[in-house]
Amino acid sequence: MLKFQETVKHVSGSAPISTCSETLIARRYVLQQKLGRGSFGTVYLVSDKKGKQGEELKVLKEISVGDLKPNETVEANLEAQLLSKLNHPAIVKFYSSFVERESFCIITEYCEGRDLDCKIQEYKESGKIFTENEIIEWFIQLLLGVNYMHERRILHRDLKTKNIFLKNNLLKIGDFGVSRLLMGSCDLATTFIGTPYYMSPEALKHQGYNTKSDIWSLGCILYEMCCMDHAFTGHNFLSIVLKIVEGNTPTLPDRYPSKLNTVLHSMLNKNPSLRPSAAEILKIPYIDEQLEVFKNLSTINSYFILEIPEDPQIAEEYYNDVFDSCSETSEEEEKGEEEEENMEVSQTVSKTNLQTAISMAPAVPRGSRAINNTMAETKLKHMRESAIQKLGAEVFEKVYHYLKKAREQNASEDEIQECLEKVVSRASDCFEVDQLLYFEEQLHICSTSGKKVSH
Ligand code: ADP
Ligand code: MG
Numbered sequence: 001m002l003k004f005q006e007t008v009k010h011v012s013g014s015a016p017i018s019t020c021s022e023t024l025i026a027r028r029y030v031l032q033q034k035l036g037r038g039s040f041g042t043v044y045l046v047s048d049k050k051g052k053q054g055e056e057l058k059v060l061k062e063i064s065v066g067d068l069k070p071n072e073t074v075e076a077n078l079e080a081q082l083l084s085k086l087n088h089p090a091i092v093k094f095y096s097s098f099v100e101r102e103s104f105c106i107i108t109e110y111c112e113g114r115d116l117d118c119k120i121q122e123y124k125e126s127g128k129i130f131t132e133n134e135i136i137e138w139f140i141q142l143l144l145g146v147n148y149m150h151e152r153r154i155l156h157r158d159l160k161t162k163n164i165f166l167k168n169n170l171l172k173i174g175d176f177g178v179s180r181l182l183m184g185s186c187d188l189a190t191t192f193i194g195t196p197y198y199m200s201p202e203a204l205k206h207q208g209y210n211t212k213s214d215i216w217s218l219g220c221i222l223y224e225m226c227c228m229d230h231a232f233t234g235h236n237f238l239s240i241v242l243k244i245v246e247g248n249t250p251t252l253p254d255r256y257p258s259k260l261n262t263v264l265h266s267m268l269n270k271n272p273s274l275r276p277s278a279a280e281i282l283k284i285p286y287i288d289e290q291l292e293v294f295k296n297l298s299t300i301n302s303y304f305i306l307e308i309p310e311d312p313q314i315a316e317e318y319y320n321d322v323f324d325s326c327s328e329t330s331e332e333e334e335k336g337e338e339e340e341e342n343m344e345v346s347q348t349v350s351k352t353n354l355q356t357a358i359s360m361a362p363a364v365p366r367g368s369r370a371i372n373n374t375m376a377e378t379k380l381k382h383m384r385e386s387a388i389q390k391l392g393a394e395v396f397e398k399v400y401h402y403l404k405k406a407r408e409q410n411a412s413e414d415e416i417q418e419c420l421e422k423v424v425s426r427a428s429d430c431f432e433v434d435q436l437l438y439f440e441e442q443l444h445i446c447s448t449s450g451k452k453v454s455h
Helices: 005-011 017-023 070-083 116-125 132-151 178-183 187-193 211-227 237-246 258-267 278-283 285-296 298-303 312-324 331-346 351-360 371-391 393-408 413-423 427-448
Strands: 029-037 041-048 057-064 094-100 103-109 164-167 170-173
Touching: 029 057, 041 103, 070 094, 070 178, 103 178, 116 164, 116 211, 132 170, 132 211, 132 278, 132 285, 211 258, 211 278, 237 427, 258 278, 258 285, 278 285, 371 393, 371 427, 393 413, 393 427, 413 427
Parallel strands: none
Antiparallel strands: 029 041, 041 057, 057 103, 094 103, 164 170
């Protein structure tokens, strides 16, 4: 639901802020324009009347959560308070959150440069590639940002080029910690938030999401910066999943140093416990050398002089607490399970096996939040709408019912592709429908397994 939408139309164009004082949100934000639509809601540019000089422009994310009781947002607000205390130049600043007009709203820093996905598309279209220096500098910035958050035990869960913004040619990671704020720290959160291209094998197999799963996604981003294409591609959702889980690890073109390729391969190890942490990657001599060069550039000293959160001890205790109460593997558990995991991950998974593994996985999370159900439904609604827009209602219905049946009967990819191409020009246009079916199945498993997604 686009609850702020009408107000934006009202102030569209270059209306001076003073003339639209009636549209004040939370007694300080004035809507400027719509920036885009994300998986869970709409994103607006706002002007903060109480903002510091030069920092007035901010971003408001409006997430429709239905009829929330006040106590259901308490937990989310507590988490938001902690997020707001974190500061790092490579992380999009999280300012605050509040509930207004039945929407959960998040206020963050505005990044006027576009996102990395746009930048990559733009370069690709004009046949350009990034220089090695550019890639390494950006990669180091991302590593420093990820390390800062991981040190504070905060996971991203949806690292992708669309969540990385450019500001003065420096990269900033958006939405860090936001997934847990909205969905709780559970398996369902990853299933619904993650983008298949960047999802790790263990996340796809519901074997627990941890910091190493973020490292996998960062590896996919490094590959994309070098090759201008996704690390794992496919015509449909399931073929991408299969490549991630059992396909070969992609290799960088010869124009890149083999040391960089080695780093990439370690990040894309199918076994999470064998992947290096962000801190470990920063200590690899090849990266560390470039880090020293980066440190000597006076303009980016702020990467190393960090503000300490107001009360780090309280924050740390809080994060330990939520980490341990969730379905993610805690670090201690992780060590004990390493052996077991090694076996599981190296196992070859056939397509049927994988489908079973996915659908049999414990999809009902512990400690999930009341917001989950509405959020999941909103996401499904958006996906359906977007697919209908792309294919047209009639074709959508045909594709949807065909794919549902084909997946149930475990039809082969070739057979599916052939049949789809009778209805659409490219089978890949049905990607979203395939993903929608997968999500619907996940939600169905949750609601029929005796426990409810919410409460
Ligand atoms: P997604 O689900 O793809 O992560 P988001 O809700 O994060 O979507 O964002 C939707 C769109 O809004 C993005 O494509 C981007 O163009 C814009 N956007 C999001 N956050 C910011 C920001 N901090 N600064 C500028 N633009 C942003
Ligand atoms: Mg985002």
